[in-house]
Amino acid sequence: MTAARGRDDRQAGISLRVIGRIRTPFVEAPGTPIQSAYAEGSEGIVIVDDVFAEALDDIEGFDRVWLVYWMDRVSTFKPHVVPYRDTRERGLFATRSPCRPNPIGISVVRILGRDGGRLRVADVDMLDDTPLLDIKPYVPEFDAYPSAKAGWFDECGVDRRIADGRFHAPDDSARGGRR
Template sequence: MSETIAMRPIGIIHSPFTTLEGMPIQPGGAREVLGQVVLDADLAPALADVDGFSHVYLLYCFHQSTGFKTTVTPYLDDTPRGLFATRAPKRPNPIGLSVVEVVSVAGNVLTVRGIDVLDGTPLLDIKPYAPAFDAPAGPVRSGWLDGRKDAVAATRSDARFVTANEGAGRE
C-alpha cells in the first residue's frame, strides 16, 4: 500500500520531560506526573463533557522518532521481539498512545495525570476511555509482558530512544 494519509496536530502535550533520556516508558511509570494538553483554540468546544470521564486516550506523534526496525529488544526483556508485539516508539508510523487520568478541563486546556510523553509532543486525537467498550471480556493474555507489570514503574528510557540501537523498545 503506497497511499499517503495526511494528519495535522490538534494541539501540543506539555510534560515535565524535556529530554527523551530518563523518561518513564509507560504511564504506569508516571502515575503522579501532571501534564497539560493544549488544544488549538478553535477546538476548545470539543472538550465539552470530557471531564465526565476519569480517563482518556491520547494519540500523538513520536515527533523525535526516526526510522524503525522490524525486530527490537524492548526495555522489559532481553529477547528480540517483533515490533508490533512491542510499544517501541520507532515505528513505520510513529503514533503513540497513552491512557491518562483527567484532572480538569478549562477552555482549551486539559490537565492530566500519568503523562509519559516528551514535552512539546504533537497531539493527534483524544478519545474517552470507556471500560464497557475497551476492557475485553474473558481471559486476557499479555504475551511476553506477563509478569513484568511491576517493572514498568521503575524503568526509564535510555539512549535507545534517541539512537538507531536495535533495542528501541518502549515497554
C-alpha cells in the same frame, strides 16, 4: 476498507492534522516513564488548538482519556528491538517500542481539570511539546480486557519502568521534531 471506498489507500497517501500539543516535565527520553501506567502523578497540560476547543465539551465527565500523538523524536523504523521490559530481541509489532513505521503513540491519562482548550492531566509518559493527533474517552467496558494474554510480556522478568533513550534519535533530525 479499500474496496468499500473504491481506491487503494496505500497509494492515496494519508495526512494527519496536529490538533494541539502536550506539555510535560520530560524533555528527553532517559528518565521518562515507559508507559502511562508507570507515570502515576506526573502532570502535564494538553493544549488543544482554539479551533478544536469546543470539541472538549463533556470531557469532564470522564476520569481518563486516550491521547493519540506523534512521537516526533524517535529513531527510524526497526523491524526488531529489545523492548524495555525484556532482554531479548522481539519483532517490533509484538512490542510497544516507539521505532515504528508510523510513530503514533497512545497513552491513557487521568483528567485533573479543564480550562477552555486546556486539559490538566496526570500520568503523562510522553516528551514535552509532543504533537497531539486526537483525544478519545477511556471507557472501561470497551478498553479493558484484564484476562487477555500478553504474549512474551506475561513471562518477562524485567521490571523497567523508566526509559533509557535507546529508541530516541540523538538529535532532532530523525523525524524533523522540535525540542
